[in-house]
Amino acid sequence: MEEGNTIAKRAGSRLCCLCNERKPALKRPKTLEQICRDCFYNVFEEEIHQVIVGNHLFKDGERVAIGASGGKDSTVLAYVMSELNRRHNYGLDLFLLSVDEGITGYRDDSLETVKRNEVQYGLPLKIVSYKDLYGWTMDEIVKVIGLKNNCTFCGVFRRQALDRGAAYLKVDKLVTGHNADDIAETVLLNILRGDVARLSRCTSITTGEDGPIPRCKPFKYTYEKEIVMYAYFKKLDYFSTECIYSPNAYRGFAREFIKDLERMRPRAIVDIIKSGENFRISTSTKMPEQGTCERCGYISSQKWCKACVLLEGLNRGLPKLGIGRSRCLENSNDNRKEAKRNDGDRIIESKQCGSLDF
Amino acid sequence: MHITLEFGGGLELLCDSVKIHNVDVELKKGLEKLTMKDLLAWVRTNLIKERPEMFMKGDTVRPGVLVLVNDCDWELSGQLETTLQEKDVVVFISTLHGG
Ligand SMILES: [Zn+2]
Ligand SMILES: [Zn+2]
Ligand SMILES: [Zn+2]
Numbered sequence: 001m002e003e004g005n006t007i008a009k010r011a012g013s014r015l016c017c018l019c020n021e022r023k024p025a026l027k028r029p030k031t032l033e034q035i036c037r038d039c040f041y042n043v044f045e046e047e048i049h050q051v052i053v054g055n056h057l058f059k060d061g062e063r064v065a066i067g068a069s070g071g072k073d074s075t076v077l078a079y080v081m082s083e084l085n086r087r088h089n090y091g092l093d094l095f096l097l098s099v100d101e102g103i104t105g106y107r108d109d110s111l112e113t114v115k116r117n118e119v120q121y122g123l124p125l126k127i128v129s130y131k132d133l134y135g136w137t138m139d140e141i142v143k144v145i146g147l148k149n150n151c152t153f154c155g156v157f158r159r160q161a162l163d164r165g166a167a168y169l170k171v172d173k174l175v176t177g178h179n180a181d182d183i184a185e186t187v188l189l190n191i192l193r194g195d196v197a198r199l200s201r202c203t204s205i206t207t208g209e210d211g212p213i214p215r216c217k218p219f220k221y222t223y224e225k226e227i228v229m230y231a232y233f234k235k236l237d238y239f240s241t242e243c244i245y246s247p248n249a250y251r252g253f254a255r256e257f258i259k260d261l262e263r264m265r266p267r268a269i270v271d272i273i274k275s276g277e278n279f280r281i282s283t284s285t286k287m288p289e290q291g292t293c294e295r296c297g298y299i300s301s302q303k304w305c306k307a308c309v310l311l312e313g314l315n316r317g318l319p320k321l322g323i324g325r326s327r328c329l330e331n332s333n334d335n336r337k338e339a340k341r342n343d344g345d346r347i348i349e350s351k352q353c354g355s356l357d358f
Numbered sequence: 359m360h361i362t363l364e365f366g367g368g369l370e371l372l373c374d375s376v377k378i379h380n381v382d383v384e385l386k387k388g389l390e391k392l393t394m395k396d397l398l399a400w401v402r403t404n405l406i407k408e409r410p411e412m413f414m415k416g417d418t419v420r421p422g423v424l425v426l427v428n429d430c431d432w433e434l435s436g437q438l439e440t441t442l443q444e445k446d447v448v449v450f451i452s453t454l455h456g457g
Binding site for chain 2: 181224262
């Protein structure tokens, strides 16, 4: 018996259920269809195209930055975005935008991946660094504050760094590689925390329309399994090492739970996203009014933005300043509750160190 | 039986940062075939040097670890029941690292 036959037999000797011609290469988690590689590329890319078109994510002529960490999601996003932009004539000017937190042996390596992507995909790259923006690298911050709260700094600084990089590139939008698994995880965490305001926001495909740069998630319905399979079959060059400052912490129990659910019932992920979308509670959860930071001009509902508060602490040698009291400084009568909430923030930014997603 | 094993997506860190391992797996006495279940047990004993819980959960891979046998998703070939043959290539990729 020929080798090809043996493999096909082991794979159930079925043919791809889309083209009925070729040997299937994977089982789609969303639909359980067995499809071949070519059909997979097709449906994977076309679904993302439909999400982009259906949600009117971009307009002709816009400048769009792709938040690029060198990891799997943003690498596949950069590849697919440039493919679709060409194929469907979106008319977008695409850029790669990376943040250099200054983490030796981690970010410097992943930035090498992004630099290769710049050449491979022909997309101009802008790197903004913590050192330039804040005068501190993460390595230096960790030396002062230790390992306990470093992700608070990481998260706050990264978010602002991306906005500053986006402003530098004069882009209209920033796209990030949040995938369906990430969003399902966030939905679950927000339900567990009873955070209604975030629950309704976290499934939005575009956020921050009131802020300096709207952010969108073209992978909102794209399964992590398919992103990784796509990267593998296409031999895309990505970086996959944990942040040395949060080993194993990037995924909490919620991620584990999502992955267990997926194994039992793969549709669970998309179902959770759908229920998050349908979750409408008719309370008028008041969003804090947005002003600008008196010190650096960044959007802030407080006198100083979170980054400036943290920086002030670092520079004055009081690094705990700003940690444990997140958004409601005026509500300091209940510090314990706020501290708890801040812990939650750390969980919710469960991809804090490995990627540009939050 | 000669098998080529490839670890990716960060899993290589669990086996001395070596991505590709050409191994020779002995069939257990009295058994004629090698299944993925046998191979996983063998890998856990012989290749994984640290944090085995990042790779396995129970007798199978941890949810979020993708497995391909000869570049084909093992969900199509019966997962743990997949029978391996001489010179097969088995790839393990973690989806759990970075973004
Ligand atoms: Zn096909
Ligand atoms: Zn961090
Ligand atoms: Zn500020």
